[in-house]
Amino acid sequence: VITQKSSGGFEDLDRMFAPASIAIVGVSSEGFGFGRGIFLSHLAIGYEGKLYPVNKRGGSIEGMTIYPSVEAIPDNIDFAIIAVPAHLVPSALEACRRKGAVGAEVLSSGFRETGTSEGTALEEELQVIARQGIRVLGPNCFGIYCPKSRLTMLPGPDLSREPGGVALLSQSGGLSVDFGYTGKWRGIRFSKVVSFGNGCDLRETEMLRYLRHDPETKVICMYVEGVSDGREFLAALQETAREKPVIVIKGGLSDSGSRATASHTASLGGQRVIWEAALRQCSATQVENFEELSDAALAFSLLPAGEYRGCSIVGGGGALGIAAADAAESLGIAVPRFRNDLQAAILDVLPKPGSSATNPIDIANPFVKPEHIREILLRASEDENIDFHIVIQLLYHYKSVKLTMGAGSIRDITPPYRELAKACREVVDIGKKPVVLVLPNIRQEEDDIEIEEIIRETRRLFTEVGMPVFDDVKNALRAIASVSRYYRRRKTLSISSSP
Amino acid sequence: VITQKSSGGFEDLDRMFAPASIAIVGVSSEGFGFGRGIFLSHLAIGYEGKLYPVNKRGGSIEGMTIYPSVEAIPDNIDFAIIAVPAHLVPSALEACRRKGAVGAEVLSSGFRETGTSEGTALEEELQVIARQGIRVLGPNCFGIYCPKSRLTMLPGPDLSREPGGVALLSQSGGLSVDFGYTGKWRGIRFSKVVSFGNGCDLRETEMLRYLRHDPETKVICMYVEGVSDGREFLAALQETAREKPVIVIKGGLSDSGSRATASHTASLGGQRVIWEAALRQCSATQVENFEELSDAALAFSLLPAGEYRGCSIVGGGGALGIAAADAAESLGIAVPRFRNDLQAAILDVLPKPGSSATNPIDIANPFVKPEHIREILLRASEDENIDFHIVIQLLYHYKSVKLTMGAGSIRDITPPYRELAKACREVVDIGKKPVVLVLPNIRQEEDDIEIEEIIRETRRLFTEVGMPVFDDVKNALRAIASVSRYYRRRKTLSISSSP
Numbered sequence: 001v002i003t004q005k006s007s008g009g010f011e012d013l014d015r016m017f018a019p020a021s022i023a024i025v026g027v028s029s030e031g032f033g034f035g036r037g038i039f040l041s042h043l044a045i046g047y048e049g050k051l052y053p054v055n056k057r058g059g060s061i062e063g064m065t066i067y068p069s070v071e072a073i074p075d076n077i078d079f080a081i082i083a084v085p086a087h088l089v090p091s092a093l094e095a096c097r098r099k100g101a102v103g104a105e106v107l108s109s110g111f112r113e114t115g116t117s118e119g120t121a122l123e124e125e126l127q128v129i130a131r132q133g134i135r136v137l138g139p140n141c142f143g144i145y146c147p148k149s150r151l152t153m154l155p156g157p158d159l160s161r162e163p164g165g166v167a168l169l170s171q172s173g174g175l176s177v178d179f180g181y182t183g184k185w186r187g188i189r190f191s192k193v194v195s196f197g198n199g200c201d202l203r204e205t206e207m208l209r210y211l212r213h214d215p216e217t218k219v220i221c222m223y224v225e226g227v228s229d230g231r232e233f234l235a236a237l238q239e240t241a242r243e244k245p246v247i248v249i250k251g252g253l254s255d256s257g258s259r260a261t262a263s264h265t266a267s268l269g270g271q272r273v274i275w276e277a278a279l280r281q282c283s284a285t286q287v288e289n290f291e292e293l294s295d296a297a298l299a300f301s302l303l304p305a306g307e308y309r310g311c312s313i314v315g316g317g318g319a320l321g322i323a324a325a326d327a328a329e330s331l332g333i334a335v336p337r338f339r340n341d342l343q344a345a346i347l348d349v350l351p352k353p354g355s356s357a358t359n360p361i362d363i364a365n366p367f368v369k370p371e372h373i374r375e376i377l378l379r380a381s382e383d384e385n386i387d388f389h390i391v392i393q394l395l396y397h398y399k400s401v402k403l404t405m406g407a408g409s410i411r412d413i414t415p416p417y418r419e420l421a422k423a424c425r426e427v428v429d430i431g432k433k434p435v436v437l438v439l440p441n442i443r444q445e446e447d448d449i450e451i452e453e454i455i456r457e458t459r460r461l462f463t464e465v466g467m468p469v470f471d472d473v474k475n476a477l478r479a480i481a482s483v484s485r486y487y488r489r490r491k492t493l494s495i496s497s498s499p
Numbered sequence: 500v501i502t503q504k505s506s507g508g509f510e511d512l513d514r515m516f517a518p519a520s521i522a523i524v525g526v527s528s529e530g531f532g533f534g535r536g537i538f539l540s541h542l543a544i545g546y547e548g549k550l551y552p553v554n555k556r557g558g559s560i561e562g563m564t565i566y567p568s569v570e571a572i573p574d575n576i577d578f579a580i581i582a583v584p585a586h587l588v589p590s591a592l593e594a595c596r597r598k599g600a601v602g603a604e605v606l607s608s609g610f611r612e613t614g615t616s617e618g619t620a621l622e623e624e625l626q627v628i629a630r631q632g633i634r635v636l637g638p639n640c641f642g643i644y645c646p647k648s649r650l651t652m653l654p655g656p657d658l659s660r661e662p663g664g665v666a667l668l669s670q671s672g673g674l675s676v677d678f679g680y681t682g683k684w685r686g687i688r689f690s691k692v693v694s695f696g697n698g699c700d701l702r703e704t705e706m707l708r709y710l711r712h713d714p715e716t717k718v719i720c721m722y723v724e725g726v727s728d729g730r731e732f733l734a735a736l737q738e739t740a741r742e743k744p745v746i747v748i749k750g751g752l753s754d755s756g757s758r759a760t761a762s763h764t765a766s767l768g769g770q771r772v773i774w775e776a777a778l779r780q781c782s783a784t785q786v787e788n789f790e791e792l793s794d795a796a797l798a799f800s801l802l803p804a805g806e807y808r809g810c811s812i813v814g815g816g817g818a819l820g821i822a823a824a825d826a827a828e829s830l831g832i833a834v835p836r837f838r839n840d841l842q843a844a845i846l847d848v849l850p851k852p853g854s855s856a857t858n859p860i861d862i863a864n865p866f867v868k869p870e871h872i873r874e875i876l877l878r879a880s881e882d883e884n885i886d887f888h889i890v891i892q893l894l895y896h897y898k899s900v901k902l903t904m905g906a907g908s909i910r911d912i913t914p915p916y917r918e919l920a921k922a923c924r925e926v927v928d929i930g931k932k933p934v935v936l937v938l939p940n941i942r943q944e945e946d947d948i949e950i951e952e953i954i955r956e957t958r959r960l961f962t963e964v965g966m967p968v969f970d971d972v973k974n975a976l977r978a979i980a981s982v983s984r985y986y987r988r989r990k991t992l993s994i995s996s997s998p
Contacts, residue, residue, distance in 0.1 A: 037903045044902070155899040172818035178941045181895075185944040223818060251821040254828035256835070260821045260859050289822055289973055290941075319671035319722060322750040322759045323788055329753030336755070360759050396680075400654040403543070404536045442677045442789075445684040446955045449948060456945045474788055 012135055013202075013210050016103035017192055018149040019078035021050035023070055023099065025092045026083035026108075029059030034107050035083035036061065037155055038143070044157035047150040052077065070095035077101050081143060086110030089139065090125040097134040103202075106138035107154055112198050113140050113264065123200050130201040141197030142173030145180050147190055148216065153177055164189020165218030166301050167211050169204055171196060171225045172251070172264070175290065179221070182294045185456070187463030188301055191216040205233045212240040219300045220246045221293055225261040234278055241283040242493065245486050247296045248284045250275045283489050285482045292478065295470065299479035300486075302468040303434050307491075308387045308484040310334040312380040313360035314373065316392030316438075316473070321360035324390065324473045331481040335359050336385040349375045370416060374423035381431025388434045388480065391424065392473060395458065396443040396451050410450050417454075421461040428467070436476050437462050437469045511634055512701075512709050515602035516691055517648040518577030520549035522569055522598065524591045525582035525607075528558030533606050534582035535560065536654055537642070543656035546649040551576065569594035576600050580642060585609030588638065589624040596633040602701075605637035606653055611697050612639050612763065622699050629700040640696030641672030644679050646689055647715065652676055663688020664717030665800050666710050668703055670695060670724045671750070671763070674789065678720070681793050684955070686962030687800055690715040704732045711739040718799045719745045720792055724760040733777055740782040741992065744985050746795045747783045749774045782988050784981045791977065794969065798978035799985075801967040802933050806990075807886045807983040809833040811879040812859035813872065815891035815937075815972070820859035823889065823972045830980040834858050835884040848874045869915060873922035880930025887933045887979065890923065891972060894957065895942040895950050909949050916953075920960040927966070935975050936961050936968045 022042070026035030039053050043062060052073045053066045060066055067073050070080075070092060080096035082089055086108050096104050111123040123139065130136045137143060145153040148163040154173065159180045166188050170176040176195035183190060191214065196203050204227055211217045220240065227233040240246055252261035253272040279286045285300075287293045311333055313324045325335045338346065338359055347357035349372050356362040361376065377389050398410045407413050424435040439455050459469045470476035521541070525534030538552050542561060551572045552565045559565055566572050569579075569591060579595035581588055585607050595603050610622040622638065629635045636642060644652040647662040653672065658679045665687050669675040675694035682689060690713065695702050703726055710716045719739065726732040739745055751760035752771040778785045784799075786792050810832055812823045824834045837845065837858055846856035848871045855861040860875065876888050897909045906912050923934040938954050958968045969975035 032904060040903065155903060157899065157902045170818075175818040177899075181944075182941045185942075185947075225818075225821065249822075251818055251825065254825045254834070256828065256833070256858060257821045257824035259836070259857060260824055260855075260861070264817050264821060264861070289826070290818075291971065291973075318763050319669075319674040319724075319750055319789075322724065322756045322763060323748075325756035325759055326750065326753045327788070329755065334755070335753070337758070356759075358758060359755060362759070362763070400656065400676075403656045404539065404654060405531060442681045443684075444955060445680075446952070446959060448684075449952060449955075452951055453945070453948060456943060456948075460945060472790065474790075 010210055010213060012102045016079055016135060017144065017146050017151070019049060019151070021052065021075065021077045021079070022047070023052045023054055023073055023077045023080045023096060023101070024083070025054040025070060025080060025096070027053035027055050027061060027066055028057075029055070029061050029066060033083065034154055035081075038081055038083060038107065038152075041152045041155065041157040042150070045150050045152045045159065045161060047152075049078075050075070070099055073099060080104035081107065083107040086119070086122050086139070090122065090129060093126060093129050093134065093136065097129060097132060101134055103135035103137070105141060105143035106136060107141060107143060108138075109140040111139045111200070123198060126200050136201035137194065138197045139200060142176055142195040144195075145176070145190065145193040153180065153193065153195060156180060160184045160189065162189050163191060163216070164301065165191055165216065166221065166297050167191045167214070167217040167219070168193045168221040168223070169196065169207050169211070170194065170223035171199065172223055173197060175223050178290065179294065183297070185459070186294060186298050187468065188294065188297050199228065203228060205229060205236045208233070208236045208240055208246075212236075212243060218244060219297060220244055221297050222246065222248045223251060223293075224248060225251045225264065234282055237279075237284055238282040242490065245300045245483075246284045247293060247300065248279055248286050249289065249293055250279070250286065283486065283493065285486055287482070291475070295475050295479035296482050298468045298470075299483045302466060303388070303480065303483055305487055306387070307488050308333065308480050310336050310385045311388050311390055312338070312377070312383075312386050313390045314376060314380075314392070315363050316360070316394060318362065320392060320394070320473070321362055324392070324477070325360050327474045327477050331477050333477060333481055333484070334385065336383070338380060339383050342379045342383050345379045346376050370419040370423040373420060374427055377424070377427040377435060378431055381427065381433045386433060388436060389427070390436050390438060390473060390476060392438045392440070393458070395439060395455055396441050396448075399443050399448060399451055410454060414454055417458040418461050421458075421465055421467070424462070424467060425465040435467055436480065437467060438471070438473045438476050439469055440471055440473075509709055509712060511601045515578055515634060516643065516645050516650070518548060518601075518650070520551065520574065520576045520578070521546070522551045522553055522572055522576045522579045522595060522600070523582070524553040524569060524579060524595070526552035526554050526560060526565055527556075528554070528560050528565060532582065533653060534580075537580055537582060537606065537651075540651045540654065540656040541649070544649050544651045544658065544660060546651075548577075549574070569598055572598060579603035580606065582606040585618070585621050585638070589621065589628060592625060592628050592633065592635065596628060596631060600633055602634035602636070604640060604642035605635060606640065606642060607637075608639040610638045610699070622697060625699050635700035636693065637696045638699060641675055641694040643694075644675070644689065644692040652679065652692065652694060655679060659683045659688065661688050662690060662715070663800065664690055664715065665720065665796050666690045666713070666716040666718070667692045667720040667722070668695065668706050668710070669693065669722035670698065671722055672696060674722050677789065678793065682796070684958070685793060685797050686967065687793065687796050698727065702727060704728060704735045707732070707735045707739055707745075711735075711742060717743060718796060719743055720796050721745065721747045722750060722792075723747060724750045724763065733781055736778075736783055737781040741989065744799045744982075745783045746792060746799065747778055747785050748788065748792055749778070749785065782985065782992065784985055786981070790974070794974050794978035795981050797967045798982050801965060802887070802979065802982055804986050805886075806987050807832065807979050809835050809884045810887050810889055811837070811876070811882075811885050812889045813875060813879075813891070814862050815859070815893060817861065819891060819893070819972070820861055823891070823976070824859050826973045826976050830976050832976060832980055832983070833884065835882070837879060838882050841878045841882050844878045845875050869918040869922040872919060873926055876923070876926040876934060877930055880926065880932045885932060887935060888926070889935050889937060889972060889975060891937045891939070892957070894938060894954055895940050895947075898942050898947060898950055909953060913953060916957040917960050920957075920964055920966070923961070923966060924964040934966055935979065936966060937970070937972045937975050938968055939970055939972075
């Protein structure tokens with residue numbers, strides 16, 4: 001059982017996430033070790049404080065002296081990253097504490113997760129040192145990614161430098177860095193991503209409380225394998241979720257999954273039904289897997305707070321429009337007929353024949369001009385039963401169109417997506433209802449790379465102006481439904497708690 | 500109500516799917532119309548019979564004479580593709596019938612789906628002509644794709660020429676051609692893909708009976724918006740699903756989805772619970788959307804018939820292994836511990852430290868050699884509780900590895916996937932248990948195209964040797980669970996029907 005430090009104020013954590021200097025212990029002058037990797041990653045991402053590489057063999061790296069010991073560093077340090085073999089970690093941690101470090105992340109594995117008494121004893125040594133006054137993340141973790149202060153995690157040389165409002169607390173290092181990279185192209189920007197591995201000192205409950213009060217964090221994501229104190233955790237979760245959305249993946253809910261968490265981060269899994277009920281009770285948004293976590297984080301961070309009860313669906317046509325409508329209703333989102341006058345106005349803009357101005361709107365022709373999409377969406381925004389718009393663009397169709405027309409490049413015939421992004425942005429600004437873009441790609445042959453390139457470019461154009469992009473309409477709707485459910489519940493809670 | 504032709508034997512349909520000559524009515528000598536597109540597509544895909552382009556304005560296309568009328572064609576025809584404005588379709592169809600065509604597909608729209616009395620009357624005219632002795636697909640459809648006879652649908656110039664065992668019957672044209680293209684890169688190969696649109700003559704029930712008896716079709720997929728005779732359809736479905744797997748998407752089960760089917764193919768939707776119960780009763784495999792349809796078609800066509808109760812999960816490690824185990828168990832697939840002796844043998848092969856030989860197998864190091872994966876899978880195959888293997892390869896990790904190692908290209912450092920495919924193929928041949936590859940890609944930034952290229956190449960290497968590849972472990976498991984459920988049910992049915 002871990003004792004939470006009541007004395008450890010959040011000021012310490014603030015300093016840990018924005019250190020003026022970092023010692024990195026275990027940096028070889030060559031090779032591919034973790035220490036060298038994380039050192040180079042901090043140079044690559046542009047950390048602006050002082051970096052002190054340490055290795056008992058000395059040497060140099062990128063023209064900088066490697067100090068033979070932590071003691072040999074000529075100044076005090078704020079933070080430490082430790083990547084030496086497990087049996088050397090306690091003395092390194094103690095040395096960092098004496099050098100004034102407020103915290104350290106321990107990347108090394110070989111502790112409690114091994115299931116050995118040696119590993120457990122080593123981890124207990126870290127706990128003893130931590131209690132003397134240094135906060136510890138890990139061991140067996142990938143550390144912190146905090147773009148604002150240019151801290152990066154393992155292996156993250158090219159994570160985004162742009163800060164944002166999404167935080168992640170994760171026992172898994174792999175999931176943390178994957179989330180960081182996914183966020184980069186999906187347009188999720190981060191305040192703090194924290195991989196805490198075995199969690200010998202800092203872990204879920206305390207970090208959740210910290211993020212609750214962190215003004216830079218608007219949405220909290222969690223990957224939890226096991227918690228050290230269920231009651232405390234759920235209390236913290238409930239308090240936090242009243243103020244900020246908290247999205248949770250609970251891993252290890254099956255027998256074999258639970259067995260795997262033991263060797264992964266020495267955690268105990270728990271029972272599915274109990275977890276699900278508890279998370280619901282706390283108003284947390286439970287998601288099943290990594291993809292749903294990314295989708296939900298994107299929707300929560302880019303959509304305004306509020307309920308999303310009805311949507312318009314534009315484009316896609318035929319079976320895809322029907323699938324979208326079916327999916328929406330199964331998720332509790334209506335796809336209502338437009339008001340009669342608006343239907344007539346929309347039909348005016350649509351190409352004829354073959355189009356349909358009921359909802360979903362079947363745009364028969366793929367070549368609808370951005371200004372027409374703009375008009376359609378503005379009219380649909382006037383309908384009080386519409387809370388948001390889904391625009392589906394089947395960009396992959398242009399491959400066949402290209403072949404039929406004998407065009408040289410798909411780019412010669414695709415619509416001007418920069419203008420479409422601008423048009424959709426104007427719709428949001430004028431109509432005050434979010435637009436969500438869906439860009440599926442069913443043409444993934446080896447010689448179809450050009451389609452993928454255009455899709456990625458289009459996604460960037462939309463995310464740059466703050467509009468979420470999904471690759472599948474069902475995923476988009478599921479994420480938006482979870483946003484809606486959260487704010488509906490928060491409204492209910494605030495009503496029921498008022499006098 | 501449509502009368503099924505009892506006289507129309509399957510020989511007619513056989514000839515329709517393998518015509519020696521085709522008239523294509525509505526081929527302009529220039530422009531981008533449907534008729535010209537489908538004509539050029541048949542040239543591109545290499546149709547080897549005689550093609551007769553027809554247009555009342557005459558002219559020529561690709562050096563071939565365009566006949567001014569169907570009557571002007573100098574010989575009889577087997578089949579016709581009609582793409583003229585709706586009001587001209589009845590006379591064109593009648594002319595084709597007189598020219599001996601056994602069947603025709605009508606690509607034109609403007610019939611019952613318009614909801615107008617003119618459209619409905621025109622469609623009824625087609626039905627009258629059909630009863631006089633020509634089978635009609637459509638109107639408002641994309642036609643037939645049959646790689647064996649090099650028939651292709653709209654717009655399908657570059658669909659695969661390689662035939663296979665999967666058939667699709669679909670009211671939606673868009674879904675049909677999307678499925679054809681998805682199959683191309685996923686390794687699903689087709690016997691017959693049939694888009695029947697409004698289905699004025701040939702439609703779901705009769706076509707299903709035809710495919711039941713078609714020796715080239717092993718797996719039947721269906722996209723259904725509405726059926727013309729529910730009782731007959733369900734009877735045909737039940738008979739068919741006793742012999743071949745039938746995978747069904749039912750579109751239009753929501754209010755708005757149902758409204759959209761009316762304008763899409765003039766169909767009536769129906770109620771979700773009733774449909775779901777009926778499909779289950781018939782032993783059909785119901786899927787929710789296009790992605791699940793593709794996943795299921797791939798699994799049914801590449802995995803041997805049988806139950807899949809337990810699996811090994813190799814690679815991925817950490818959170819992904821746990822997620823895989825959780826997903827498997829929630830789908831009724833066990834991830835059992837290996838037999839003790841096998842666990843020891845597997846641990847012998849794994850890199851140390853950090854690996855785990857329980858199941859899921861956490862391969863700590865991404866650089867595990869193909870011969871070691873081979874050994875691990877062969878040992879796991881000896882376990883009687885293991886029915887198949889999931890191998891997860893996180894190829895995108897090599898981007899970070901590349902940056903850390905300063906390698907020039909990701910290809911310089913990725914494992915030899917050709918050898919891995921060969922090794923996995925040997926495992927299947929020796930151990931008689933299928934191997935399924937999962938290739939997720941969380942790095943989809945604009946400058947990460949190289950990762951996508953390598954993933955597509957790897958997918959091809961595996962599908963070329965008959966192993967299914969999925970992009971997500973949950974999708975793989977869900978598809979395999981549906982295969983297992985189908986064959987378990989078929990076994991139960993055959994037991995309960997024996998004396």
